[in-house]
Amino acid sequence: MARLTLNLLRRANAINPQLVPLLKATRSLQLAIAELRWIKQELPRSQWTDAIRKRAQLVPLQYILGSQPFGSLDILCSPGVLIPRWETEEWCMKLVDVLRSAAVSDISVLDACTGSGCIPLLLKKELPALQVLAVDLSDKALHLALENMRRANVTIDVQKVDVLNYNAVPEQRFTLVTSNPPYIPASDFDKPLLLNGVDASVRLHEPRMALVGHLEFYRALARDIVPACHSEGVVLELGYEDQYLETIANLPLNWSHGRYFDLAGNLRCAIAWKNGSSMECLGRLVNENQSHP
Numbered sequence: 091m092a093r094l095t096l097n098l099l100r101r102a103n104a105i106n107p108q109l110v111p112l113l114k115a116t117r118s119l120q121l122a123i124a125e126l127r128w129i130k131q132e133l134p135r136s137q138w139t140d141a142i143r144k145r146a147q148l149v150p151l152q153y154i155l156g157s158q159p160f161g162s163l164d165i166l167c168s169p170g171v172l173i174p175r176w177e178t179e180e181w182c183m184k185l186v187d188v189l190r191s192a193a194v195s196d197i198s199v200l201d202a203c204t205g206s207g208c209i210p211l212l213l214k215k216e217l218p219a220l221q222v223l224a225v226d227l228s229d230k231a232l233h234l235a236l237e238n239m240r241r242a243n244v245t246i247d248v249q250k251v252d253v254l255n256y257n258a259v260p261e262q263r264f265t266l267v268t269s270n271p272p273y274i275p276a277s278d279f280d281k282p283l284l285l286n287g288v289d290a291s292v293r294l295h296e297p298r299m300a301l302v303g304h305l306e307f308y309r310a311l312a313r314d315i316v317p318a319c320h321s322e323g324v325v326l327e328l329g330y331e332d333q334y335l336e337t338i339a340n341l342p343l344n345w346s347h348g349r350y351f352d353l354a355g356n357l358r359c360a361i362a363w364k365n366g367s368s369m370e371c372l373g374r375l376v377n378e379n380q381s382h383p
Contacts, residue, residue, distance in 0.1 A: 093117075094114070098119060101119060102122060108138075108142055111142050112126055114146045129151075132156075141155075148294055148295065149291070150173055150292075150295055150296065152167040152173045153169055153295065155167075156168075158173055158174050160178075160182075161212045162212070162215055163211060164241070165206050166234060166241060169295065170228070170297050171228070171297065172296055172297060173206075174206055174208040179208075180358075181327065181350055182213070185325055185375065189213075189371070190217060192368070194368045194369075196265070197368075198223075199220055199264060200266070200267050201223070201267075202225055202267065203253060203269050203270060203307070204225060205226060205228075205231050205235070205270070205300055206235060207224050207231075207236075207238045207239060208238070210246050211244060214242075214245075218244070222246040223260065224246055225248075230297075231300070253269075253307065256310060259318060262319065263319060263320045263321075264319040264320075265323065265369065266325070267316060267323070267324045267325075267326075269307075269326050270327040271308070271311070272302050272303030273301075273307065273333055274301050279298070304330075305333060305336045308340070309336055312340035313341075323367070324341075324363075325372065325375070327359050328358070328359065329356075329358075330357075334349060337360040338360065338362065341362055346370075348362075348373065348375075348378055350377055350378075351377055359375070361373070
């Protein structure tokens with residue numbers, strides 16, 4: 091993270107004094123200018139001062155503005171629910187393209203740890219024929235997912251389910267399982283960003299429940315939920331190689347798998363599919379043999 095120098099603060103003040111407190115959060119003059127523009131574009135003038143004050147206290151901009159673009163949707167954001175990230179949006183849009191081009195019919199999707207509902211709602215918005223169930227354990231997340239469903243003008247099923255207890259998963263067949271589960275180990279969550287930890291804004295203001303977790307989620311999804319739901323494909327967001335290895339180690343034997351890397355070159359998803367099934371199309375998402383920045 092860039093250091094705040096007197097010269098940088100003077101430059102910001104010369105442009106607009108309102109940029110100075112924003113620098114505490116952005117550490118970048120360019121980002122501070124962009125955030126000030128968004129605040130003024132999306133909030134009434136009467137809220138600008140309070141918004142800048144909150145941002146200086148590291149409150150995420152999405153909570154202040156109240157939403158975050160996600161594909162063709164504008165997802166409502168509120169404290170207590172994880173903010174959608176561009177990395178998730180990226181693979182979700184590519185998944186839409188793969189499913190659309192494969193022209194597979196009768197696809198049902200289970201999205202586990204759904205949070206704001208951004209993944210299942212975008213899938214349903216872009217592919218209306220999908221049957222979608224979104225599950226989460228957080229009441230705040232479920233409430234927001236329902237709000238976002240109404241905002242997106244689509245209909246999906248939303249239920250309270252603990253994915254670590256597969257007996258609680260509805261006894262239905264789901265062709266595809268998607269999830270962005272908690273994947274930051276507690277030891278990393280408590281570290282500063284410079285030590286491969288988490289940004290202070292995330293630690294202070296986003297829900298630990300949606301962020302902190304590790305191998306147990308990938309084990310449960312691959313070993314328990316996939317067989318119980320007779321699934322033929324999975325797309326699981328992750329952040330560590332051992333989470334990918336845990337996923338493939340617990341999948342049925344007649345499955346193939348591969349890694350998906352995001353635009354920043356980071357390992358981002360475990361992709362897997364049952365051989366000979368309609369979900370073999372997921373292999374098009376695998377890009378581990380391509381060069382990355």
